[in-house]
Amino acid sequence: MLKHTENIIEVKNLVKKFGNFVANDNLSFEVKKGEIFGFLGANGAGKTTSIKILSGLSFPTSGDVMVAGFDVYKEREKVKKNIGYMSQKFSLYEDLTVRENIRFYGGIYGLSGKYIKEKTESLIERLKMKDIQDSLIKSLPLGWKQKIAFSVAIFHNPKIVFLDEPTGGVDPITRRDFWEMIYEASDSGITVFVTTHYMDEAEYCDRVSIMDQGRIEGLDTPAELKKQFHAKNMDEVFLKIAR
Amino acid sequence: MKKILYILQKEFIQVFRNKTMLPLIFGMPILQLLVLVNAATLEMKSIDMYVVDKDLSSLSHKLINKFEGSPFYHVSGVSFSIDEANEAIEKNQADFIMHIPYGFERSLMRENSTQVQLLIDGINGTAASLINAYSSSVINSFNRNIIVDLTKMPQIKELNPIAVETSYWYNPELNYKIYMLPGILVILVTVISMFLAAMNIVREKEIGTIEQLNVTPIKKFEFIIGKLVPFLIIALFEMAFGLLIGKLLFDVPMVGSLGLLFGFTVVYLLVVLGIGLFISTISSTQQQVMFISFFFMLVFILMSGIFTPTESMPLWAQKVNIINPFYYFMRVIRMILLKGSGFWDISREFFSLLIYAIIILSLAVWRHRKVA
């Protein structure tokens, strides 16, 4: 895994407070270009807070955050051009069809009509969505919705895509499918930043950071982490960290 | 700019796909227009009178006949007892009591003057004063006939040294419908466009799609314009539709330039939609939006002069009307439609609203947050 050398995300001493509550307590880490970076932690550990800061949806209280070479403080709109984002809260329009959703988001990113058309065709082809391309999103099963939401998030070829618990609530097979898509995106050069609380998914990441109560308690490749914590699998690592 | 087109496309698809909203947006206002224009009238068409005739003379009979002969009056009860009459008023079976006292005719003959009592249910002040005015004029004209009969001399002229003739311009028959229709149309168009705009953004906040928009590089003004234009177009359609109904069903005159009217409507809608968008940028739930818009709408409509003269309001209330968009449009739509006022006649309102639109839309863009 030595191919990743250039930093695409740099976080130094990031703090985010809500009143007295410290959601992110002095985080510092880097994400290398092209890697799949896992952000693990129990619910409420502060994952969503940091992903929102990284994607420019929320201001940090203090600290330096650079994403894709831009400061999230001063150059938020430039950051946004270079990232994709898929939230755990559902983000497609339920009353639009698959095609309409893709066209809308493509348009918002300023892609040309021709490009949107071509890419939509190939996407529909690749995901085998011919039958459902004109169905309303609300009529589709959750697994499909997640796949489409992910495709929409990377439709404009961002440098980085942020996935906030992308596989919540679906069965293991669908999750496996979803990870195939993540790998594909990664192969095409997109850096993937993914939060999850499924420990088996951690194994799929190049590097993993484990958060607990707003702090990063461990950060390395899954293999190194297991070694470090003398654990058979990531589950054990996690349990040891969270106690 | 192309991004705005994509937003427009999406908003229109969503509006036209919503099978419950569509009839509400287009059907309801039409129905409302038909119903409310007919309902909103202060014209007295039927007045229920209760007669207590204690005189039972030929004069009292003549007087009662005079009332019965008028299409406005309907005798709902007759009795000798004033208590029974009062009971009828309490039970809302009569609007007023005409009490002709014993000796009514005799005292007119002997003392040259006599009295008749009108006891009017005063709860509805407006209706009561109209009943008073109508009934007094019936009695007056009855009185005049009596004088002519008794003195056998046609001296009507002298009874009336100053002949006052009233003419009502622009609506000679005082038809309430052509007066109320523009006013109600203003309310409907405003309510619909403002609520649609205000609810829209906040709805995206509630279901979470706004977050997905906020991570895109879309500019704030592009977003606001994209949200504004669809409702502007819908509202203009609504306006045109309402005017058509006014023309076809109520025969509302359209003396002035329709182009001017629509030009003014656009500026007006920018203000209304701007207010709606501003409210939605400061609220986080649809419920809040509804409360806030509802509150202001109610206050603004009541103060707009839809059926009461605004210049008679206290000075501070007239000052409040400066920020009341209804106030401007209520005036202007009637001026253009019924009187044919031109651009210079309405230029003060036009430019006031234009400045208003610029301010409120800038506020909306400024207050719109792409960051939570």
Next chain:
Amino acid sequence: MNRFIGFVKKEFHHIFRDSQTMLILFGMPIAQILIFGYIVSNEINDVKIGIYDKSQDHITHEITNKITASGFFILHENLNSEKEIEKAFKRGIIREVIVFEPNFAEKLERDGTAGIQIIADASDVNTANIVSNYTKAIINSYVKNELFTQGLPFEIIPEVRMLYNDELKGVYMFVPGTMALILMLVSAMMTSISIAREKELGTMEILLVSPLKPLPIVIGKVIPYMALSFVNAIVIIALSYFVFEMPIQGSLIFLLAETLLFIFMALSLGILISTVSNNQMVAMFISMFALLLPTILLSGFIFPIENMPKILQWISSIMPARYFIVIVKNIMIKGSGIGVIWKETLILVGMTIFFLGMSIKKFKVRLE
């Protein structure tokens, strides 16, 4: 039971936490009463008029003075031709022009009669009507006092008494209407929207699978709005009593009981609306167009029902507010008891039962 109380508490908490909403819920009735009390009225003052005096003699000047000294009118401009009248009306500042015919005083003396023409801008019918009536009254009183001092022979003098409201205060009319409107708003509209909201956000499903039964859930959601409505009603009654000196001739207890009945009716209507709408927007539009505008316009609140076309009179007879307004007026102003308004009360009871029955039916269908 404990669980139920906990749920109701949660609902209360939910509403009261939102200070903005609270402010408006309580501000609305107060603002409305004050607006009706102080701002909106059919009385006129400072209405701008124009005078087109073709005569310019001592009598026309006297009449002009009488008119401008009345306080109702302000002389905005003197006009000199028909054309100017037209132009002035189009600018929309003056409401009326009074035209004196040429040689007014001379004619009056010589022929015993002279003419005045009142031209009112009837693009605003209501104001035109009031304004011209006021003007006529001023001219008439001038005639009576200055020209015609000895009185008519054989005069029939109408002696007018306004029952219940001798000063014709507007407050008597708008307090009952405002009560009906606010209670409709808070009870029916708010309930329907808050239930529709739970549906829209998917939280209704969660509630329905909880150990609480559907009926307690609905009741729990409704209780806070009932309390709010009741407080609002009391605020309105207190304001009208203390600030506008509106009497409460009948029994206060009876009035409050009838108010509660109306609130019940409105709540059941709100529940019914929420069963047919699956998001807040729909609930709001239905409430607004089916409840609020008709409550304002078809209930006799502002426009008397008996002046409407027959069809609308029938429609108005299914407006609950219509009956409530009669009830409130009768109890507060006329001091009536149940003997007079039993019919209206019975209708409201019937409506409540009907709406509740319908919603239970709809609710069950949805669950099965």
